[in-house]
Amino acid sequence: MDTLTAPEKSAIPTYSLQQNSTTGSSMIEVREAVPGSMEFVLDPAFLIPHRKDYYLFVLVKKGNNRHWIDFMPYTLKPDTFYFTVPQQVHLKEYAEPVEGIITCFTDEFLQLEENQTLKRLPIIQNPAGAHELLLKEQDVSFVEDVMRKMLVEFNTDGSWRNQMLSSWLRVLVIYLSRLYTEQFSETCFTLNYCLLKSFQALIGEHYATQHDVAAYAEKLNITPGHLTEVIKQQSGKTAIAHIHNRLIVEAKRLLLHTDLSAKQIANELGFEDAAYFNRFFKRIAGITPVSFRAQIREMYK
Template identity: 55%
Template sequence: MYQTDTEVAIPSYALAPDVNTGSRIFTVNKANCIVNYRLEDFLIPHRKGYYFCAFVKDGSTRHWIDMTPYKLKPNTFYFTVPHQVHLKEEAKPLTGMTLCFTDDFLALEENSLLRQLPIIQNPDNGHELILNDADVLFIEDMLEKIYAENKAHGNWQQSMLMGYMRILFIYLSRLYTEQFSQKDTAQDRVVLKRYLSKIEEHYTDYHEVSAYADMLNISAGYLSELVKEQSGKPAIAHIHDRLMLETKRLLFHTDQSIKEIAFSLGFEDASYFNRFFKRLSDQTPAGYRKQIREMYH
């Protein structure tokens, strides 16, 4: 997985090999109530270069995703996507299961469905699913099946794992849609999905809608019309939102100068970057950094 300039200041960790199979693209593990973090692991911002999912059966660890603190709750499902910034504030014993996989895992032909699901695309930037008793039973059972199959090395293991994964993540995506957006995920949103995917790949290089229209082989006007219709927001707003999110991550989690942040995000003029940020947030970058750090430190 490539690392962008903006990720150099915040280290990105690759997925550790699965303890049962040695796989570096898919792992499933049980949390065992043991806290084994080193002291130096705490309060250090980092990114996971993979999709991370955790079913918390019991526990109350406190951590951050981007600029939002979370106190883990029992019988809750947590999830993040690559490149988001994580920070451990405290760790207490917990039980549950974790499931992790990379973009390479999703790129496998048999996993093409997973990549299209809302919980994987995460358009509403969610991280937490509240579960009722029936949800807990279903999700815990599916994770146990995935764990057992991954450990067993039986015939047709990959097909069994993929079947369980599809069932689990379709179920989770239904919960995601209910709890976050209730947005239509039908075929008529395919242009929006492709547009957002291109922004995620190239937001540090291209800041204009026309550049993404060229990548998608359609006119800028037509792209703008479709994106506004499918998302309710102007096409340029999605580019600006992604730039603002990354700017806030770097202002909060690093000590890079404003000029360094501006250049890493593709702004050639730091003064223009300051005006851009202030226009969208009513604060200068320096003002935002001071305020957010005073609020949470």
């Protein structure tokens, strides 16, 4: 049970790309996990709940580690592509050798003017909440070829190295987005769809301090009524439901991975009244916070 909670019992540590970097300052990191390399044996820190503040792309060639992303367990499979987005909670159940190629990149990279369109692609937005892509033989060949080109470029100091890395990463993101669309039937991109994604991104930034639709509408420079109408049309859920669901996700993360009390979690999420938080959680999740903690931790046994 100890591995379920963060070491301080009150916070989930976040690792930055710079902490895990071989260069110390790159917006893109590329490594190969092979016998004898640093990545062949898993860092013990990854056996406790943690977050990453960067995007993680992994082509697994060999390995069968079992790991969790938020509340979903995965057992790694060969020739499968795994990906996560910043701030999700990761937990490896045990450290076994994994072989493959790893690419990490920051949101700072996506904020560059020439990369703005990448931010809206399916593999980055991940509307299905997925974490793995099944690859056909030709997909494995293409993805591995691109990632190996990135690996070579990353490990050399040639002219225009960063530009080459960025170009190959753009190719990879676009190709994987095509596969994502095939496997998860991604919604067509429209102005209203972009508004939905902008709304969801804002919730991700402000969920602990802003709980009402009007506050987000003001940030988006539109009326609350228009925001509500577009969000409902695009997602099938109301705008307030998106806000509430994000709060529930974070509450569940803290219940699973920390020993914070329900009252402390309520405070972390911007609820002034712990009793109201308990009622809110039960209304949305169908279970009390205390019961959820006992139930979800039982799954790890």
